Amino acid sequence: MGMTITEKILAKGAGLDEVHPGQLIMCEVDVALGSDPTAPLAIEQFKKAGGQSVFHKDKVVMIPDHFAPNKDILSAEKCKILREFSRDQDLKHYYELGEMGIQHVLLPEKGIVLSGHFAVGADSHTCTYGALGAFATGIGSTDLAAVMLEGRLWFKVPASMKLIYSGKLPKWVGGKDLILHTIGKIGVDGALYRAMEFHGDAIEELCMDGRFTMANMAVEAGAKNGIFHVDTKTTAYLQDRTESAYKVFTSDLDADYVETIEFDVSAIEPQVACPHLPSNVVGLSELGEISIDQSLIGSCTNGRISDMREAADVLKGNKRDPRVRLIIIPGSPKVWRQANNEGLFDIFMDAGAVISTPTCGPCLGGHMGVLAGGERSIATTNRNFVGRMGHPESEVYLSNPAVAAASAILGKIGGPSELGLK
Numbered sequence: 001m002g003m004t005i006t007e008k009i010l011a012k013g014a015g016l017d018e019v020h021p022g023q024l025i026m027c028e029v030d031v032a033l034g035s036d037p038t039a040p041l042a043i044e045q046f047k048k049a050g051g052q053s054v055f056h057k058d059k060v061v062m063i064p065d066h067f068a069p070n071k072d073i074l075s076a077e078k079c080k081i082l083r084e085f086s087r088d089q090d091l092k093h094y095y096e097l098g099e100m101g102i103q104h105v106l107l108p109e110k111g112i113v114l115s116g117h118f119a120v121g122a123d124s125h126t127c128t129y130g131a132l133g134a135f136a137t138g139i140g141s142t143d144l145a146a147v148m149l150e151g152r153l154w155f156k157v158p159a160s161m162k163l164i165y166s167g168k169l170p171k172w173v174g175g176k177d178l179i180l181h182t183i184g185k186i187g188v189d190g191a192l193y194r195a196m197e198f199h200g201d202a203i204e205e206l207c208m209d210g211r212f213t214m215a216n217m218a219v220e221a222g223a224k225n226g227i228f229h230v231d232t233k234t235t236a237y238l239q240d241r242t243e244s245a246y247k248v249f250t251s252d253l254d255a256d257y258v259e260t261i262e263f264d265v266s267a268i269e270p271q272v273a274c275p276h277l278p279s280n281v282v283g284l285s286e287l288g289e290i291s292i293d294q295s296l297i298g299s300c301t302n303g304r305i306s307d308m309r310e311a312a313d314v315l316k317g318n319k320r321d322p323r324v325r326l327i328i329i330p331g332s333p334k335v336w337r338q339a340n341n342e343g344l345f346d347i348f349m350d351a352g353a354v355i356s357t358p359t360c361g362p363c364l365g366g367h368m369g370v371l372a373g374g375e376r377s378i379a380t381t382n383r384n385f386v387g388r389m390g391h392p393e394s395e396v397y398l399s400n401p402a403v404a405a406a407s408a409i410l411g412k413i414g415g416p417s418e419l420g421l422k
Helices: 005-014 039-048 073-088 103-109 124-132 141-150 175-186 201-205 208-221 232-239 305-315 333-341 344-350 401-410
Strands: 024-028 031-035 060-063 118-121 135-138 152-156 159-166 194-199 225-228 259-264 271-273 281-283 294-297 325-328 376-379 395-398
Touching: 005 024, 005 118, 005 135, 005 194, 005 225, 031 039, 031 103, 031 141, 039 073, 039 141, 060 073, 060 103, 103 124, 103 208, 103 333, 118 124, 118 141, 124 135, 124 208, 124 225, 124 232, 135 225, 141 152, 159 201, 175 208, 175 259, 175 271, 175 281, 194 208, 208 225, 208 232, 208 305, 294 305, 294 401, 305 333, 305 344, 305 401, 333 344, 376 401
Parallel strands: 031 060, 031 118, 118 135, 159 194, 159 259, 194 225, 294 325, 294 376, 376 395
Antiparallel strands: 024 152, 271 281, 271 395
Protein backbone atom coordinates (compact mmCIF):
# COMPACT_ATOMS: atom_id res chain seq x y z
CA MET A 1 0.00 0.00 0.00
CA GLY A 2 1.29 3.46 -0.93
CA MET A 3 1.46 6.52 1.30
CA THR A 4 -0.17 9.95 1.23
CA ILE A 5 1.83 13.16 1.08
CA THR A 6 1.26 13.68 4.82
CA GLU A 7 2.49 10.18 5.64
CA LYS A 8 5.59 10.64 3.48
CA ILE A 9 6.58 13.87 5.23
CA LEU A 10 6.04 12.28 8.63
CA ALA A 11 8.11 9.25 7.58
CA LYS A 12 10.92 11.59 6.55
CA GLY A 13 10.72 13.39 9.89
CA ALA A 14 10.82 10.10 11.77
CA GLY A 15 13.62 8.65 9.65
CA LEU A 16 11.42 5.71 8.60
CA ASP A 17 10.72 4.13 5.24
CA GLU A 18 6.99 4.18 5.87
CA VAL A 19 4.40 5.09 8.47
CA HIS A 20 0.72 4.23 8.90
CA PRO A 21 -2.30 6.00 10.44
CA GLY A 22 -2.41 5.60 14.22
CA GLN A 23 1.33 4.92 14.51
CA LEU A 24 3.21 6.85 17.22
CA ILE A 25 6.44 8.34 15.92
CA MET A 26 9.14 10.79 17.01
CA CYS A 27 9.75 13.42 14.33
CA GLU A 28 12.53 15.91 13.68
CA VAL A 29 11.14 19.44 13.26
CA ASP A 30 12.17 21.86 10.49
CA VAL A 31 10.44 24.97 11.87
CA ALA A 32 9.11 25.75 15.37
CA LEU A 33 7.02 28.88 15.82
CA GLY A 34 5.94 30.87 18.85
CA SER A 35 4.05 34.14 19.32
CA ASP A 36 3.17 36.48 22.18
CA PRO A 37 0.14 34.62 23.66
CA THR A 38 1.81 31.19 23.76
CA ALA A 39 5.60 31.48 23.64
CA PRO A 40 6.10 33.07 27.10
CA LEU A 41 4.90 29.86 28.77
CA ALA A 42 7.05 27.79 26.40
CA ILE A 43 10.09 29.92 27.27
CA GLU A 44 9.35 29.55 30.98
CA GLN A 45 9.17 25.77 30.67
CA PHE A 46 12.26 25.70 28.47
CA LYS A 47 14.23 27.42 31.23
CA LYS A 48 12.72 25.25 33.98
CA ALA A 49 13.87 22.19 32.06
CA GLY A 50 17.40 23.55 32.14
CA GLY A 51 17.48 24.75 28.56
CA GLN A 52 20.54 26.81 27.74
CA SER A 53 20.24 27.10 23.97
CA VAL A 54 17.57 26.15 21.45
CA PHE A 55 18.16 23.13 19.23
CA HIS A 56 18.80 25.35 16.17
CA LYS A 57 18.77 29.14 16.20
CA ASP A 58 17.68 29.29 12.53
CA LYS A 59 14.71 26.96 13.02
CA VAL A 60 13.01 28.62 16.00
CA VAL A 61 10.82 31.58 15.00
CA MET A 62 9.36 34.18 17.37
CA ILE A 63 6.77 36.75 16.27
CA PRO A 64 4.81 39.05 18.62
CA ASP A 65 1.72 39.60 16.45
CA HIS A 66 -1.43 39.03 18.49
CA PHE A 67 -1.31 42.01 20.87
CA ALA A 68 1.30 44.09 19.03
CA PRO A 69 1.61 47.03 18.97
CA ASN A 70 1.30 46.38 22.70
CA LYS A 71 -2.21 47.19 23.84
CA ASP A 72 -1.54 47.17 27.60
CA ILE A 73 1.09 46.40 30.24
CA LEU A 74 0.44 42.65 30.23
CA SER A 75 0.89 42.39 26.48
CA ALA A 76 4.00 44.56 26.67
CA GLU A 77 5.50 42.19 29.24
CA LYS A 78 4.71 39.15 27.08
CA CYS A 79 6.30 40.70 24.02
CA LYS A 80 9.31 41.67 26.11
CA ILE A 81 9.81 38.00 27.04
CA LEU A 82 9.92 37.06 23.34
CA ARG A 83 12.26 39.93 22.52
CA GLU A 84 14.77 39.18 25.26
CA PHE A 85 14.70 35.43 24.65
CA SER A 86 15.22 35.90 20.91
CA ARG A 87 18.17 38.21 21.53
CA ASP A 88 19.71 35.93 24.14
CA GLN A 89 19.37 32.95 21.79
CA ASP A 90 20.51 34.94 18.75
CA LEU A 91 17.50 33.73 16.77
CA LYS A 92 17.67 34.46 13.07
CA HIS A 93 13.91 34.78 12.74
CA TYR A 94 12.57 37.28 15.23
CA TYR A 95 10.31 39.96 13.76
CA GLU A 96 8.92 42.97 15.58
CA LEU A 97 7.12 46.16 14.58
CA GLY A 98 8.18 47.42 11.18
CA GLU A 99 9.15 43.89 10.16
CA MET A 100 6.44 41.97 12.02
CA GLY A 101 3.50 40.55 10.14
CA ILE A 102 0.77 38.13 11.09
CA GLN A 103 2.81 34.97 11.56
CA HIS A 104 0.99 32.75 9.07
CA VAL A 105 1.25 35.42 6.37
CA LEU A 106 4.86 36.29 7.17
CA LEU A 107 6.52 32.85 7.35
CA PRO A 108 5.57 31.68 3.84
CA GLU A 109 6.27 35.13 2.47
CA LYS A 110 9.83 35.04 3.82
CA GLY A 111 10.46 31.49 2.65
CA ILE A 112 10.87 30.19 6.19
CA VAL A 113 8.49 27.27 5.65
CA LEU A 114 8.99 25.30 2.43
CA SER A 115 7.52 22.31 0.64
CA GLY A 116 8.24 19.05 2.44
CA HIS A 117 8.93 20.77 5.75
CA PHE A 118 7.72 19.49 9.09
CA ALA A 119 6.52 22.66 10.81
CA VAL A 120 4.93 23.14 14.22
CA GLY A 121 3.72 26.21 16.03
CA ALA A 122 2.05 27.08 19.31
CA ASP A 123 -0.90 28.44 17.36
CA SER A 124 -3.72 26.34 15.96
CA HIS A 125 -3.61 27.97 12.52
CA THR A 126 -0.06 26.80 11.88
CA CYS A 127 -1.77 24.39 9.47
CA THR A 128 -1.74 27.30 6.97
CA TYR A 129 1.60 26.14 5.58
CA GLY A 130 0.02 23.02 4.14
CA ALA A 131 -0.68 25.20 1.09
CA LEU A 132 3.03 24.81 0.29
CA GLY A 133 2.98 21.02 0.47
CA ALA A 134 4.37 21.07 4.03
CA PHE A 135 3.12 19.15 7.05
CA ALA A 136 2.20 21.90 9.48
CA THR A 137 0.18 21.70 12.67
CA GLY A 138 -0.48 23.50 15.91
CA ILE A 139 0.94 22.34 19.24
CA GLY A 140 0.73 23.45 22.87
CA SER A 141 3.14 25.76 24.67
CA THR A 142 4.78 22.95 26.64
CA ASP A 143 5.19 20.98 23.42
CA LEU A 144 6.91 24.03 21.93
CA ALA A 145 9.25 24.08 24.93
CA ALA A 146 10.14 20.44 24.25
CA VAL A 147 10.78 21.17 20.57
CA MET A 148 12.98 24.15 21.40
CA LEU A 149 15.02 21.85 23.66
CA GLU A 150 15.23 18.74 21.51
CA GLY A 151 14.23 19.71 17.98
CA ARG A 152 11.75 16.85 17.85
CA LEU A 153 8.36 15.79 19.13
CA TRP A 154 6.18 12.68 19.12
CA PHE A 155 3.10 12.45 16.93
CA LYS A 156 0.35 10.05 16.03
CA VAL A 157 0.13 9.66 12.28
CA PRO A 158 -3.25 10.99 11.10
CA ALA A 159 -5.45 9.20 8.60
CA SER A 160 -5.92 11.17 5.37
CA MET A 161 -9.15 12.18 3.69
CA LYS A 162 -9.32 13.28 0.05
CA LEU A 163 -11.41 16.33 -0.86
CA ILE A 164 -11.97 16.81 -4.59
CA TYR A 165 -13.23 20.14 -5.98
CA SER A 166 -14.28 20.17 -9.64
CA GLY A 167 -15.86 22.77 -11.90
CA LYS A 168 -15.34 26.47 -12.49
CA LEU A 169 -15.47 28.92 -9.61
CA PRO A 170 -18.18 31.57 -10.02
CA LYS A 171 -17.28 35.26 -9.73
CA TRP A 172 -16.67 36.42 -6.14
CA VAL A 173 -16.20 32.83 -4.95
CA GLY A 174 -12.74 31.74 -3.74
CA GLY A 175 -10.80 29.70 -1.25
CA LYS A 176 -12.70 31.09 1.75
CA ASP A 177 -15.99 29.99 0.27
CA LEU A 178 -14.68 26.53 -0.57
CA ILE A 179 -13.43 25.87 2.95
CA LEU A 180 -16.53 27.35 4.60
CA HIS A 181 -18.73 25.23 2.34
CA THR A 182 -16.66 22.16 3.21
CA ILE A 183 -16.82 22.79 6.97
CA GLY A 184 -20.54 23.43 6.63
CA LYS A 185 -20.98 20.02 5.03
CA ILE A 186 -18.74 17.90 7.30
CA GLY A 187 -18.96 19.85 10.57
CA VAL A 188 -16.36 21.09 13.04
CA ASP A 189 -15.38 17.50 13.84
CA GLY A 190 -15.75 16.11 10.34
CA ALA A 191 -11.99 15.80 9.90
CA LEU A 192 -11.09 15.10 13.53
CA TYR A 193 -7.37 14.27 13.75
CA ARG A 194 -7.25 13.72 10.00
CA ALA A 195 -5.16 15.17 7.21
CA MET A 196 -7.38 17.08 4.78
CA GLU A 197 -5.82 16.61 1.34
CA PHE A 198 -7.18 19.02 -1.30
CA HIS A 199 -7.53 17.92 -4.95
CA GLY A 200 -9.33 18.75 -8.18
CA ASP A 201 -9.24 21.06 -11.17
CA ALA A 202 -10.79 23.88 -9.15
CA ILE A 203 -7.89 23.62 -6.67
CA GLU A 204 -5.41 23.75 -9.55
CA GLU A 205 -6.98 27.03 -10.68
CA LEU A 206 -6.96 28.50 -7.19
CA CYS A 207 -4.25 31.08 -6.47
CA MET A 208 -1.75 30.52 -3.68
CA ASP A 209 -3.50 33.02 -1.43
CA GLY A 210 -6.73 31.03 -1.76
CA ARG A 211 -4.88 27.83 -0.90
CA PHE A 212 -3.39 29.42 2.23
CA THR A 213 -6.93 30.37 3.25
CA MET A 214 -8.19 26.81 2.85
CA ALA A 215 -5.26 25.21 4.68
CA ASN A 216 -5.60 27.83 7.43
CA MET A 217 -9.14 26.76 8.27
CA ALA A 218 -8.57 22.99 8.13
CA VAL A 219 -8.32 23.08 11.92
CA GLU A 220 -11.89 24.45 12.06
CA ALA A 221 -13.02 21.02 10.81
CA GLY A 222 -10.96 19.38 13.56
CA ALA A 223 -8.14 18.39 11.18
CA LYS A 224 -4.58 17.75 12.26
CA ASN A 225 -3.42 19.41 9.06
CA GLY A 226 -4.58 20.53 5.64
CA ILE A 227 -2.30 19.94 2.66
CA PHE A 228 -1.98 20.63 -1.06
CA HIS A 229 0.20 19.01 -3.68
CA VAL A 230 3.00 21.12 -5.12
CA ASP A 231 2.38 22.39 -8.66
CA THR A 232 3.73 25.15 -10.91
CA LYS A 233 1.98 27.83 -8.85
CA THR A 234 3.63 26.55 -5.69
CA THR A 235 7.09 26.41 -7.23
CA ALA A 236 6.67 29.90 -8.71
CA TYR A 237 5.67 31.20 -5.29
CA LEU A 238 8.70 29.60 -3.63
CA GLN A 239 11.09 30.66 -6.38
CA ASP A 240 10.41 34.30 -5.55
CA ARG A 241 11.05 33.73 -1.84
CA THR A 242 13.89 31.28 -1.31
CA GLU A 243 17.08 29.90 -2.76
CA SER A 244 17.08 27.03 -0.27
CA ALA A 245 16.58 23.47 -1.43
CA TYR A 246 13.34 21.71 -0.56
CA LYS A 247 11.81 18.32 -1.20
CA VAL A 248 8.51 17.74 -2.96
CA PHE A 249 6.34 14.82 -1.85
CA THR A 250 3.28 13.47 -3.65
CA SER A 251 0.67 10.95 -2.65
CA ASP A 252 0.96 7.52 -4.25
CA LEU A 253 -1.79 6.39 -6.58
CA ASP A 254 -2.54 3.48 -4.26
CA ALA A 255 -2.46 5.57 -1.07
CA ASP A 256 -5.22 4.81 1.41
CA TYR A 257 -7.82 7.45 2.28
CA VAL A 258 -10.28 7.01 5.10
CA GLU A 259 -12.86 9.05 3.17
CA THR A 260 -13.25 10.79 -0.20
CA ILE A 261 -15.67 13.69 -0.69
CA GLU A 262 -16.38 15.46 -3.98
CA PHE A 263 -17.69 18.99 -4.51
CA ASP A 264 -18.99 20.78 -7.62
CA VAL A 265 -17.73 24.32 -7.10
CA SER A 266 -19.77 25.74 -9.99
CA ALA A 267 -22.83 25.40 -7.75
CA ILE A 268 -21.29 27.31 -4.82
CA GLU A 269 -22.19 30.95 -4.11
CA PRO A 270 -20.39 33.17 -1.57
CA GLN A 271 -20.67 31.48 1.82
CA VAL A 272 -21.30 32.95 5.27
CA ALA A 273 -20.68 31.21 8.60
CA CYS A 274 -23.26 32.41 11.11
CA PRO A 275 -22.75 32.53 14.90
CA HIS A 276 -21.43 30.68 16.75
CA LEU A 277 -19.62 27.99 14.76
CA PRO A 278 -17.58 27.97 11.52
CA SER A 279 -19.81 25.07 10.44
CA ASN A 280 -23.02 27.10 10.71
CA VAL A 281 -22.71 27.95 7.02
CA VAL A 282 -25.30 29.14 4.51
CA GLY A 283 -25.14 30.56 1.02
CA LEU A 284 -25.33 34.33 0.89
CA SER A 285 -28.74 34.28 -0.82
CA GLU A 286 -30.17 32.21 2.06
CA LEU A 287 -29.08 34.59 4.78
CA GLY A 288 -31.84 37.18 5.03
CA GLU A 289 -31.57 40.74 6.34
CA ILE A 290 -28.78 41.05 8.93
CA SER A 291 -27.46 44.51 9.81
CA ILE A 292 -23.86 44.94 10.99
CA ASP A 293 -21.87 47.36 13.12
CA GLN A 294 -18.40 46.41 11.89
CA SER A 295 -16.63 44.89 8.91
CA LEU A 296 -13.14 43.47 9.40
CA ILE A 297 -10.94 42.54 6.44
CA GLY A 298 -7.63 40.91 7.32
CA SER A 299 -6.22 38.16 9.60
CA CYS A 300 -4.07 35.08 8.90
CA THR A 301 -6.98 33.78 6.84
CA ASN A 302 -7.55 36.69 4.45
CA GLY A 303 -4.84 39.31 4.97
CA ARG A 304 -2.87 38.75 1.76
CA ILE A 305 -2.54 40.98 -1.30
CA SER A 306 -5.23 39.23 -3.34
CA ASP A 307 -7.61 39.74 -0.41
CA MET A 308 -6.77 43.46 -0.35
CA ARG A 309 -7.34 43.70 -4.11
CA GLU A 310 -10.66 41.87 -3.88
CA ALA A 311 -11.88 44.24 -1.18
CA ALA A 312 -10.71 47.25 -3.21
CA ASP A 313 -12.56 46.01 -6.30
CA VAL A 314 -15.78 46.18 -4.32
CA LEU A 315 -15.07 49.36 -2.35
CA LYS A 316 -13.87 51.46 -5.27
CA GLY A 317 -16.18 54.43 -5.80
CA ASN A 318 -18.32 53.47 -2.80
CA LYS A 319 -18.66 54.64 0.80
CA ARG A 320 -19.19 52.54 3.85
CA ASP A 321 -22.54 52.88 5.55
CA PRO A 322 -22.07 55.54 8.28
CA ARG A 323 -23.27 53.05 10.89
CA VAL A 324 -20.50 50.57 10.03
CA ARG A 325 -16.87 50.61 11.16
CA LEU A 326 -14.66 49.31 8.35
CA ILE A 327 -11.27 48.01 9.50
CA ILE A 328 -8.66 46.76 7.05
CA ILE A 329 -5.52 44.97 8.24
CA PRO A 330 -2.85 43.93 5.70
CA GLY A 331 -1.16 40.74 6.89
CA SER A 332 2.48 41.82 6.60
CA PRO A 333 4.66 44.86 5.86
CA LYS A 334 5.11 43.57 2.31
CA VAL A 335 1.36 43.30 1.78
CA TRP A 336 0.90 46.73 3.41
CA ARG A 337 3.48 48.36 1.12
CA GLN A 338 2.21 46.62 -2.01
CA ALA A 339 -1.39 47.59 -1.29
CA ASN A 340 -0.27 51.17 -0.73
CA ASN A 341 1.83 51.25 -3.91
CA GLU A 342 -1.07 49.88 -5.95
CA GLY A 343 -3.31 52.70 -4.74
CA LEU A 344 -5.55 50.41 -2.71
CA PHE A 345 -5.17 52.55 0.41
CA ASP A 346 -6.67 55.52 -1.42
CA ILE A 347 -9.67 53.37 -2.29
CA PHE A 348 -9.98 52.15 1.29
CA MET A 349 -9.72 55.62 2.80
CA ASP A 350 -12.08 57.15 0.24
CA ALA A 351 -14.55 54.46 1.30
CA GLY A 352 -14.18 55.52 4.94
CA ALA A 353 -12.04 52.64 6.17
CA VAL A 354 -9.27 52.67 8.74
CA ILE A 355 -6.05 50.83 7.87
CA SER A 356 -4.05 49.11 10.58
CA THR A 357 -0.48 48.00 10.95
CA PRO A 358 -0.27 44.19 10.57
CA THR A 359 -1.69 42.50 13.67
CA CYS A 360 -3.97 39.64 14.70
CA GLY A 361 -5.65 42.12 17.07
CA PRO A 362 -9.42 41.99 16.59
CA CYS A 363 -9.64 38.39 15.36
CA LEU A 364 -9.28 37.07 18.90
CA GLY A 365 -10.90 40.03 20.63
CA GLY A 366 -7.52 41.48 21.54
CA HIS A 367 -7.56 45.06 20.27
CA MET A 368 -8.05 47.20 17.14
CA GLY A 369 -11.71 46.24 16.73
CA VAL A 370 -13.18 44.64 19.85
CA LEU A 371 -16.97 44.28 19.80
CA ALA A 372 -19.33 45.62 22.47
CA GLY A 373 -22.39 43.80 23.76
CA GLY A 374 -25.10 43.39 21.13
CA GLU A 375 -22.81 44.37 18.26
CA ARG A 376 -22.46 42.34 15.09
CA SER A 377 -19.49 42.03 12.75
CA ILE A 378 -18.83 40.51 9.37
CA ALA A 379 -15.20 39.35 9.30
CA THR A 380 -12.76 37.55 7.01
CA THR A 381 -11.31 35.79 10.06
CA ASN A 382 -11.54 32.08 10.88
CA ARG A 383 -13.56 31.75 14.07
CA ASN A 384 -16.91 33.05 15.28
CA PHE A 385 -17.23 31.41 18.69
CA VAL A 386 -19.11 33.11 21.53
CA GLY A 387 -17.08 36.14 22.60
CA ARG A 388 -14.39 35.51 19.97
CA MET A 389 -14.10 39.18 18.99
CA GLY A 390 -15.14 40.76 22.26
CA HIS A 391 -18.31 40.79 24.33
CA PRO A 392 -20.00 37.38 24.79
CA GLU A 393 -23.24 38.94 23.57
CA SER A 394 -21.69 40.10 20.29
CA GLU A 395 -21.94 38.14 17.04
CA VAL A 396 -19.42 37.34 14.30
CA TYR A 397 -20.24 36.24 10.75
CA LEU A 398 -17.42 34.86 8.60
CA SER A 399 -17.09 35.59 4.88
CA ASN A 400 -14.70 36.28 2.04
CA PRO A 401 -13.25 39.81 1.51
CA ALA A 402 -15.70 40.74 -1.27
CA VAL A 403 -18.71 40.02 0.94
CA ALA A 404 -17.15 41.83 3.91
CA ALA A 405 -16.49 44.88 1.73
CA ALA A 406 -19.96 44.88 0.17
CA SER A 407 -21.54 44.48 3.60
CA ALA A 408 -19.70 47.55 4.89
CA ILE A 409 -21.24 49.58 2.06
CA LEU A 410 -24.73 48.10 2.39
CA GLY A 411 -24.86 48.31 6.20
CA LYS A 412 -26.02 44.71 6.20
CA ILE A 413 -24.57 41.38 5.13
CA GLY A 414 -24.69 41.23 1.36
CA GLY A 415 -22.61 40.60 -1.73
CA PRO A 416 -21.11 42.55 -4.61
CA SER A 417 -24.07 41.68 -6.84
CA GLU A 418 -26.27 43.90 -4.67
CA LEU A 419 -24.00 46.78 -5.67
CA GLY A 420 -24.35 45.92 -9.34
CA LEU A 421 -20.92 44.26 -9.52
CA LYS A 422 -21.04 41.15 -11.68
